[in-house]
Amino acid sequence: MYDVKFCPQCGTRMEEREAFGRLRPVCPNCGLIFFRDLKVAVGALITNGSNHVLLVRRAVRPEKGKWALPAGYMEYEEEPIQALKREVAEETGLDVDPLRVLDVFPLHNPYARGVVIVYEARVRGPVPDVVNPEDDVDEARWFAREEIPWEELAFESTRTILRRWSENLVS
Numbered sequence: 001m002y003d004v005k006f007c008p009q010c011g012t013r014m015e016e017r018e019a020f021g022r023l024r025p026v027c028p029n030c031g032l033i034f035f036r037d038l039k040v041a042v043g044a045l046i047t048n049g050s051n052h053v054l055l056v057r058r059a060v061r062p063e064k065g066k067w068a069l070p071a072g073y074m075e076y077e078e079e080p081i082q083a084l085k086r087e088v089a090e091e092t093g094l095d096v097d098p099l100r101v102l103d104v105f106p107l108h109n110p111y112a113r114g115v116v117i118v119y120e121a122r123v124r125g126p127v128p129d130v131v132n133p134e135d136d137v138d139e140a141r142w143f144a145r146e147e148i149p150w151e152e153l154a155f156e157s158t159r160t161i162l163r164r165w166s167e168n169l170v171s
C-alpha cells in the first residue's frame with residue numbers, strides 16, 4: 001500500500017519498512033518516513049430562525065449534484081473555525097459565527113479519509129431569504145423540515161445531522 005513511490009525529500013525510490021508499528025514507505029537514502037495524513041473537513045448547520053436549514057447543491061465531486069451542509073477541507077495553516085467561516089463564505093457569501101460543535105464524523109470518500117467536524121453556526125446580521133450559490137456549489141437555499149431532499153443528500157453526516165435537527169424541532 002504505497003502512498004509515494006519516490007522520496008519527497010531526496011527523490012530516492014521508497015522502500016516498505018517497519019516503522020512506528022507498521023509497514024510504511026521509508027527512504028533508504030535520507031531516512032524519511034512517509035506518514036499518510038488524514039484530512040479534516042468542517043461543515044455548518046445554519047438555520048434562519050424560522051425552522052429552515054441552509055443546504056447547498058454540490059457542483060464538484062464527490063457527490064456532485066447532491067445536497068449537503070456548507071462544508072469543506074481545512075487548509076494547512078488554518079484553525080477549524082477559520083476554515084468553517086471561509087467555506088461558508090465561499091459557498092454562500094454568508095458571514096457566520098460558530099456556536100458549538102454538534103458532532104465529529106468519519107469522513108471517507110474516493111479521494112480522502114479523515115474526519116468532518118460539524119458546527120452549529122449563526123448568520124451575522126439579518127438573515128437573507130435568498131442565498132446565492134458561489135464557488136463549489138450551484139444552488140443554495142433554505143429548506144423547511146418537510147422539504148428536505150432525503151433521497152438526494154450527499155453524505156451520511158449530512159443525513160444524520162438533518163435527521164437530529166428535524167426530530168428536535170417543535171411541531
Ligand SMILES: [Zn+2]
Pocket residue numbers: 007008009010011012027028029030031032
Ligand atoms: Zn529521501
